[in-house]
Amino acid sequence: MIVVKAGGRALLSNITGIANSIASRAKTLGGIVFVHGGGDLVSEYSSRLGIEPKFVTSPTGIRSRYTDLDELEVYVMVMCGKINKEVVSAINRFGANSVGISGIDGPTLLAERKKKIVIVDERGRKRVIEGGYTGQIVSVKTGLVSRLLEEGYVVVVAPVATGTEGEALNVDGDSAAAAIAVELRAERLLFLTDVEGVYYEDRLLGTLNPDQGLEIASKIGPGMNRKLMLAARAVKSGVASAIISNGTIPDPLSALDGSRGTLVR
Amino acid sequence: MVKLICPLCSSTVEIPDDALDGELFEHDACGAQVEVYVEEGKKKLRLAEGISEDWGE
Numbered sequence A: 001m002i003v004v005k006a007g008g009r010a011l012l013s014n015i016t017g018i019a020n021s022i023a024s025r026a027k028t029l030g031g032i033v034f035v036h037g038g039g040d041l042v043s044e045y046s047s048r049l050g051i052e053p054k055f056v057t058s059p060t061g062i063r064s065r066y067t068d069l070d071e072l073e074v075y076v077m078v079m080c081g082k083i084n085k086e087v088v089s090a091i092n093r094f095g096a097n098s099v100g101i102s103g104i105d106g107p108t109l110l111a112e113r114k115k116k117i118v119i120v121d122e123r124g125r126k127r128v129i130e131g132g133y134t135g136q137i138v139s140v141k142t143g144l145v146s147r148l149l150e151e152g153y154v155v156v157v158a159p160v161a162t163g164t165e166g167e168a169l170n171v172d173g174d175s176a177a178a179a180i181a182v183e184l185r186a187e188r189l190l191f192l193t194d195v196e197g198v199y200y201e202d203r204l205l206g207t208l209n210p211d212q213g214l215e216i217a218s219k220i221g222p223g224m225n226r227k228l229m230l231a232a233r234a235v236k237s238g239v240a241s242a243i244i245s246n247g248t249i250p251d252p253l254s255a256l257d258g259s260r261g262t263l264v265r
Numbered sequence B: 001m002v003k004l005i006c007p008l009c010s011s012t013v014e015i016p017d018d019a020l021d022g023e024l025f026e027h028d029a030c031g032a033q034v035e036v037y038v039e040e041g042k043k044k045l046r047l048a049e050g051i052s053e054d055w056g057e
Helices: A008-023 A039-048 A069-093 A143-150 A173-183 A210-217 A224-236 A252-257
Strands: A002-006 A032-036 A054-057 A063-066 A098-102 A109-113 A116-120 A126-130 A135-140 A154-158 A160-162 A168-170 A188-193 A241-246 A262-264 B002-005 B012-015 B024-026 B033-039 B042-047
Touching: A002 A008, A002 A173, A002 A252, A008 A032, A008 A039, A008 A069, A008 A188, A008 A252, A032 A069, A032 A173, A039 A063, A039 A069, A054 A116, A063 A069, A069 A098, A069 A154, A069 A160, A069 A168, A098 A143, A109 A173, A126 B024, A135 A173, A143 A154, A154 A173, A173 A188, A173 A224, A188 A224, A188 A252, A210 A224, A224 A241, A224 A262, A241 A252, B002 B042, B012 B042
Parallel strands: A002 A032, A002 A188, A032 A154, A098 A154, A109 A160, A188 A241
Antiparallel strands: A054 A063, A109 A135, A116 A126, A160 A168, A241 A262, B002 B012, B024 B033, B033 B042
16 A cells, blocks of 8 residues: 655645546555645634734754644644545545545544644744644554455545644644654555755756665755655664656656656655 | 752852742752752742653654
């Protein structure tokens, strides 16, 4: 089975291509779990509701949404409602059977809320602030997802987790996909982005081993560094291979044969 | 610069005048990671806890 993650930008520009690509392989890959992002759409709906999105940058340069309680409500509504159901509808339209869940259902994704986080503020200085409603995934329970896969469903997962106190938490979609792939011992983990793969020193990288992936991840820009780090860690943890590729082409899952994008194995 | 006492080695730490509540510094003399906090209107230092980065979507 495989786990595919698509970010909001790839989804917004190519939901038809991604859905068709998934649906056409739903019966041949031993099961597909699809994790979606959608941060940009959450920002748009937050703004429509008069809630200005906030972002923070970590000391290692990773930029993340800062989720207060108001924004958490919008996050859950947009992720579990609008985006998740649009993806499920799109996949079903192409003849596959899919089910949309969030990490709360089951529960599937268990996360720990960070009560305090370190950011680099607008003056470039490190500061401790209240952590908001984001979480780091600490475990994955695969019971629900496995049952759905056994029944032949494509499982579409929104990146919302359950915290230790039962609260909903915003978790990173890439991390959710990697954690699910590791726990299900997926054959492949595919990250679909809006670029061809990982670029380093103006060159598209082809095949990397996990150690090379981790080394290069520390030298490239925010966003892609996280994907590459997670891809490398997933392979080290038992996923056979991980691919970072373009989700905006007509058949994005064609990258599963290793012919395009950046492959870590 | 403001002179404050390092909570680890008790020697002086100089931090910028505009340091904010929660701001982190490393004390070069002893290597301690210290956090600025404000109590009764005065800036003070405490040892920074092991706090991780944010990881939300």
